[in-house]
Amino acid sequence: MYLLTVDWILLLEKLILIAIVVMASLLVAMYSTYAERKIAAFMQDRIGPNRAGPFGILQPLADGGKLFFKEEIIPNHSNKILFILGPSLAMLTAMMTCAVVPWSGDINLFGRTIPLQIADVNIGILYVFAVVSLGVYGIMIGGWSSNNKFSLLAALRGASQVISYELAMGLSLIALLMMTGSLSLKTIVEQQMASHWNVLYQPLAFLIFFVCALAECNRTPFDLAEAESELNMGYHQEYSSMKLGFYLFAEYVNMFISSAIMATLFFGGYDIPFFNESAHTDWGNWLAVAGIVCFMIKISIFIFVFMWIRWTVPRFRYDQLMNLGWKKLIPLALANMLVTGAVILWMHK
Amino acid sequence: MTATEILFWLLSALALFSAVMVLISKNPVHSVLWLIVVFFSISGHYILLNAQFLAIVNLIVYAGAIMVLFLFVIMLMNLNSNTEPQRNSLVKLAGVVAGCLLLTVMVSAVRSAGEISKSQAVMNEGDIGLIQNIGKVLFTDYVVPFEISSVLFLSAMVGAVVIGKKE
Numbered sequence: 476m477y478l479l480t481v482d483w484i485l486l487l488e489k490l491i492l493i494a495i496v497v498m499a500s501l502l503v504a505m506y507s508t509y510a511e512r513k514i515a516a517f518m519q520d521r522i523g524p525n526r527a528g529p530f531g532i533l534q535p536l537a538d539g540g541k542l543f544f545k546e547e548i549i550p551n552h553s554n555k556i557l558f559i560l561g562p563s564l565a566m567l568t569a570m571m572t573c574a575v576v577p578w579s580g581d582i583n584l585f586g587r588t589i590p591l592q593i594a595d596v597n598i599g600i601l602y603v604f605a606v607v608s609l610g611v612y613g614i615m616i617g618g619w620s621s622n623n624k625f626s627l628l629a630a631l632r633g634a635s636q637v638i639s640y641e642l643a644m645g646l647s648l649i650a651l652l653m654m655t656g657s658l659s660l661k662t663i664v665e666q667q668m669a670s671h672w673n674v675l676y677q678p679l680a681f682l683i684f685f686v687c688a689l690a691e692c693n694r695t696p697f698d699l700a701e702a703e704s705e706l707n708m709g710y711h712q713e714y715s716s717m718k719l720g721f722y723l724f725a726e727y728v729n730m731f732i733s734s735a736i737m738a739t740l741f742f743g744g745y746d747i748p749f750f751n752e753s754a755h756t757d758w759g760n761w762l763a764v765a766g767i768v769c770f771m772i773k774i775s776i777f778i779f780v781f782m783w784i785r786w787t788v789p790r791f792r793y794d795q796l797m798n799l800g801w802k803k804l805i806p807l808a809l810a811n812m813l814v815t816g817a818v819i820l821w822m823h824k
Numbered sequence: 825m826t827a828t829e830i831l832f833w834l835l836s837a838l839a840l841f842s843a844v845m846v847l848i849s850k851n852p853v854h855s856v857l858w859l860i861v862v863f864f865s866i867s868g869h870y871i872l873l874n875a876q877f878l879a880i881v882n883l884i885v886y887a888g889a890i891m892v893l894f895l896f897v898i899m900l901m902n903l904n905s906n907t908e909p910q911r912n913s914l915v916k917l918a919g920v921v922a923g924c925l926l927l928t929v930m931v932s933a934v935r936s937a938g939e940i941s942k943s944q945a946v947m948n949e950g951d952i953g954l955i956q957n958i959g960k961v962l963f964t965d966y967v968v969p970f971e972i973s974s975v976l977f978l979s980a981m982v983g984a985v986v987i988g989k990k991e
Contacts, residue, residue, distance in 0.1 A: 557853070598955060601880040608888025612860075615892070619853065619899045627899060638892060658955060 484587075492593055496573050503774075504727035505535040511727075511782050518786045542720035550713050554620040561617025562714065562721035568610040569728035575599040576735050577661045579745045579766035580752070583759065591763060592661060599660040600652070603736060604645060607691060610729070611637050614700065617722065618710030630710040632793065633700030637691055639800040644687035646808035647680040650815040651740060664744035668752060674741040679811045681741045683804055688733040690800070693726060695785040699793055734777035738770060745770040832872060839865035852898045856891060863887045877955040 509524065512534070516523025524531035549558055577592040596602060611634045618630020651673055655663045667673055674681045690697040701709035711722045738744060745766035746752070755762060791799070842861040849855045863886045870879035951957055962970050 554851075554853075557857075596876060598876050598880050601877070601884065601955075605880050605883040605888060608884055608892075611888075611892050612895075615895050615899070616857075619895075631896065631899075634892065634896070638889070 488587070488589055489593060492589075492591070493574075496578070496593060497570055500570060500573055500728055500731055503731045503778075504724060505539070507727045507730060507778055507782075508538065508724075509535050510778070511785075514779070514782045515786050518783075539720070542717050545716040547716040547718070548713075550622060553622045553713065557616050557620035558713075559718070561613055561620060562711075562718045562725070563613075564616060565610070565613030565725040566721045566728070568606055568613060569725040569732065571606045572603055572732045573735070575602050575660055576732070576739060577664055577744060578770060579763040582763045590661075591767070595659060595661045598658050599663075600648060600658045600740075604641070607644075608638075608641055610691075613722075613725070614710050617714070621710075621713035623713050625708070626710050626712045629700060629708070629712065633693065633710055636693075636697060636700060636796060636800075639797060640687040640690035640697075640804070643683055643800060643804035643808050644691065646805060646812060647683035647687065648740070650680045650808075650812045651677050653812075653815050653819055660739050660744070664739055664746065667743040668746045672741065672743045672746070677741070677811075677815070679807065680815075681737070683808050683811070684737065684741070686799075686804060688737060689781065689784065690796075692729045692733055692781070694730065694781055696788045696791045697796060698785075698790060699796060702790060730778060730781055731774065734774045734781070735770070737777055738773040742773050828872060831868070835865045835868040835872070839869075853895065856894050856898060859894075860887050860891050863891070874951065874954070877958055 509531070513523045513531075515521075524534040527533040527537045549555055574593040575596060577590075577595070579591040581588050581590050583589070614633045614637070615630050618626040618633070621627075652658065654673070654676060655666055657663060657666075663673070689695075693700045701711065711719055714722060747765055747769045752762060752766075758765075839862055842858045842865065845858040846855045846862065849858060863882060867879040867882045867887075870876070870882060952961075
């Protein structure tokens with residue numbers, strides 16, 4: 476099936492994979508909202524949502540339905556196109572990152588070997604960074620087009636936070652990349668499968684990356700961009716209905732994807748712990764399925780930690796946030812980078 | 825027409841259209857957003873030339889960092905047609921004539937340049953744009969200019985800090 480020198484079956488295969496990955500991310504994000512409310516309830520000694528369906532399991536659907544049916548308000552003096560573009564961009568950039576995450580090993584279906592990764596580009600991590608840095612636009616455009624000074628101020632607050640923590644995030648990863656020697660996420664996972672998980676070699680880089688991931692997702696203790704009680708909401712103050720839902724939902728998608736990236740980079744991705752995959756290639760597709768399950772368990776643990784932190788730690792003040800980012804994390808990441816470089820040089824001697 | 829050619833024409837059309845939109849948008853924020861679209865289409869061209877690293881770095885640096893700062897400044901200055909300086913029509917006419925003359929000179933210069941007319945871009949192959957090769961070239965052949973430019977950036981950063989500290 477070659478037409479216009481394009482392998483159409485490959486294209487179809489990728490389209491199906493993209494659809495599955497997008498659906499799965501949305502589903503996980505949907506049930507993250509449920510998990511968040513249940514965990515919050517548990518920590519505050521409450522019961523949490525328990526009305527819709529058994530154990531309140533249909534609560535996310537009820538929430539979504541409510542958001543869809545709410546009145547949609549577009550402020551009179553706002554810029555209408557940009558006002559709609561803002562939440563769409565936030566959602567788009569949240570979903571785009573999953574393109575380079577390797578979900579598991581190859582599977583064989585109908586005589587074709589299908590890699591469970593949408594695109595294995597040789598610049599995987601840089602792609603993630605590019606998309607993350609584009610995430611600022613959703614915040615800024617939404618805040619500016621609302622034509623409200625509080626929204627604009629909150630958008631600036633959120634955007635400067637995201638930009639500041641991107642730097643420390645990038646620097647912490649350089650130390651990791653020095654060790655792996657590759658930017659491809661698939662190669663990084665395969666290296667970890669052959670030896671140990673990267674978190675054992677780079678615990679400090681992981682810690683910095685984790686803190687920055689919290690900040691990039693606007694999660695507590697870094698949720699100043701949407702400090703609903705004391706700073707008059709955030710950049711989405713003027714938003715209502717599902718457009719507000721998109722902003723809030725994009726946060727959960729971001730959380731899922733950043734957990735996936737952390738699991739991939741530092742915790743072996745789809746590697747099954749204490750188990751030698753290369754000795755069990757006769758398992759075929761079941762090995763890939765086991766890999767997915769393992770990867771999902773790792774991701775769920777990260778999402779749980781995100782929520783645990785949210786309901787434990789109070790919010791930072793804005794100057795504390797900036798001090799932590801610029802004066803603590805960046806020097807720490809630089810030091811980590813230098814030490815890693817020195818050790819690698821010494822080992823090669 | 826191969827798929828690469830179709831993509832090339834689509835990306836070129838997109839790049840030119842959004843570049844024109846940058847110029848004719850009334851609202852400066854719209855101009856910045858169209859400029860981001862231009863950077864995206866240029867990154868698409870880099871990918872067609874198999875220079876994935878350049879494509880992504882173009883996005884990170886220009887679309888992700890520089891344009892965000894542009895947006896910051898424009899949003900805070902709150903520019904609109906009232907604050908825009910009005911020029912009289914004579915200056916505008918002079919600008920049009922000068923622009924057309926510059927275009928003529930550039931077209932004739934490009935047309936007669938043998939280097940450009942002979943060589944053709946290599947599509948979908950060649951690996952000089954990949955990160956490994958660029959890194960090797962930067963840190964062997966061009967290490968001195970590379971380091972000098974990094975010192976330049978450092979001095980710019982120090983300058984920014986000094987200006988920021990001035991009370």
